[in-house]
Amino acid sequence: MLAPILVICALAIVVWVVGAPLRGGPRAADEEVVAERERLEAAREAKYREIRELELDHRTGKLSDEDFRALDRQLRGEAVVIQRELDRLD
């Protein structure tokens, strides 16, 4: 007798958990702008990471000063472009 009661309880909990977002009625997703912002923020983080790694490569002697300056300038330029695109979204 216990098993059927527990099954009904499990079913009720599942319906309650899964159905909760539907109780307030349909909600539209605002995905276009959000997705673009997410993409740009991730790209900016990746660029910052690349700049840091380049610095570490330079400090550990893998890059000459000249190469480092050129690549660092290029990476920062790319980061500036991403930041501008982000600012445009605000």
Add this chain to the structure above:
Amino acid sequence: MAVLGRALIYLALAVAVYGIVAALVGARRGRADLVESARRSVYALAGLTVAAFAILEIAFLRSDFSFSVVASHSSTTTPPFYQATAAWSSQEGSLLLWLLMLSLWSSLVLFLTRRHLRDVVPYATAVLLGFAAFFAALLAFFESPFAQVAVAPPEGAGLNPLLRHPSMMIHPPMLYSGYTLFAIPFAFGVAALIRRRVDADWIAATRRFALAAWLFLGAGIILGARWSYAELGWGGYWAWDPVENASLLPWLTGTAFIHSIMLQEKRGMLKMWNASLVLATGTLCILGTFLVRSGILDSIHAFGASTLGVPFIALIAVMVAGSIALVVSRRDALRSEHRLDSLLSREAMFVANNLVLVGLAFVVFWGTFFPLIAEALTGERQTLGPPWFDRYTVPLALVLVLLSGIGPVIAWRRATWRNARRAFLVPVASGLVTAAACLAFGLGESPFSVVMFALGAFVIGTVAQEFWRGAGARRAMAGEAPPRAVVTLVRRNRRRYGGYIVHLGVALLFMGVAASSAFQDERDVRMSPGDRTRIGDYTVTFAKSTADIELRGGRLENIKFGARLVVERDGGETFTTVTERRYFPSMNPALGPIGRFFEGEATSEIGLQAGLLRDFWAAYQPDQESIRAVVDRLDERMEGKPADQQVRAMANLTAFLRDRPPPATFRLIASPLVSWIWIGSLVVFSGGLLALWPAPDAARRRATARAAARVAQDLSRA
């Protein structure tokens, strides 16, 4: 409780199917409420699966033999630890474990991405729930762990004795964690392709899951190797067995993936390659799961023939066809944003490393499936043994180790010859000195091993140099003391230095493999007590024969025959080791009350003296035929007698055989540097964990603040 368990599985299947529909409709119609409901259905699925698994575990721990799976895989005399872990020694229980892990990892990734990748997540949810629905359907309609027997037997068959080893019990959850964790990047890869959002976002969201999958799968493979070495009685740790290979395949492509995604994250390169790799890895995980369960290839690790072949083949066909269709239809979006700047760059090394890893995977795939291919073409099953695998994998492994040394010291984008010379001077010198030392010590008979030692030393040199230079840079910048400089360096660059530690571990591991494969002494020798023999640097004396019975809960669990060996190393220590052969009874009553002990499963307890430089390994095999006449006579006398009399008879038999032991064959092995395989593995996993561990938010912010400030400066100037 079996009814409840079965109902929970049906409910899990229904929730998974609902979630797929909700996620897809929500994504197509832009309905956030439906997408949210689909995500919650993954949480609900996890809850239901946890409950179902708990019911199964309770049945095992309570020895509830009304559960068919408990009766066939456990017994009241099985130790509690093995009762708890016996659940996944069965086909049904292991499928439930697969579903449990998939649902838990899926819940975690969907919780972490609840505010990110909103356009991709619904499709990833649908893919993950698709896998869950597949496994829930197998559990509901093909292999139910909650099937019951009409009349519960008073005792169960017990856990297969070969599996009564701690590493063998942890090995399956590790493998399944690896397989199910790889389902996460697979699902997000599919979703990113469907949405044509093939930038690095989906990789950033799932990178840690891919790394964790690689770590768990690798740990599972090593635990399996350790079990083989310590338990199986043949003396090796890797036999190119189809099931071993099945777990190695996704690990190899997964290793390629976690390297090549760095190129996509940093440079927007190799998008098509990464998409293909992650789709192949996910498919190979399912193929590995299928191989263990289908019985299509002979393996000591397989569950045996089952009815699961057709559903698995259907799933694999859908995954392969779907993957090819997705990659081909999205080929425009998957174009690289940059080209290789130079062949002398880390990018080029990563490409080479990927080609070698995929080449290795291809060799392993071909060697594993060759029996099926040959049978299809010629009607005759042919297998490819270890020499065939070694012919191709050894040179590829050498190149892989070389690349794992070059990668860390070469710069991204382009390195100059001047910098490369400076970077490689010390590592190359350490490699050459090692090669010269190997030749001076007379190891030239195995050129591959000498090259592997030299390359291993080269890798150790590059990693040590990287730590030295990195710590030096930190000291120059922050004036920290050397130990603190190393800690700060690693803490702020966990991914990079974790990776270097992995490379160091790989070098140690391969050096152990090279030494133990090339310079191992192995002999099968027949001895009686008092006899003496030699193996490698060791003189081995069969000092004493042992024989005993093991009772558990008043029941005769097994009988064991063994040998005490006194081993003397030339110019070194003398030690004693014991090796045993244990016999577990067959459940077939027709075999006689005494004889059935010699017809059931038998396990080897290895006599092992492990050291940093060499292992002494011994396995014992008594000649059963020589005692058959005694056993047959006892069977006749004990037939139909009470159990306690049979136990006494067995005790008398073992006492008799202790004094007059049967002739025995010993497998003796003296093997150098085996311990470095396990030490290297531990180093690999430590490095993997370090790379996986997230930096605290504050540290991450601090680390990017400088770069952000410099970019902000540029921005204000522009």
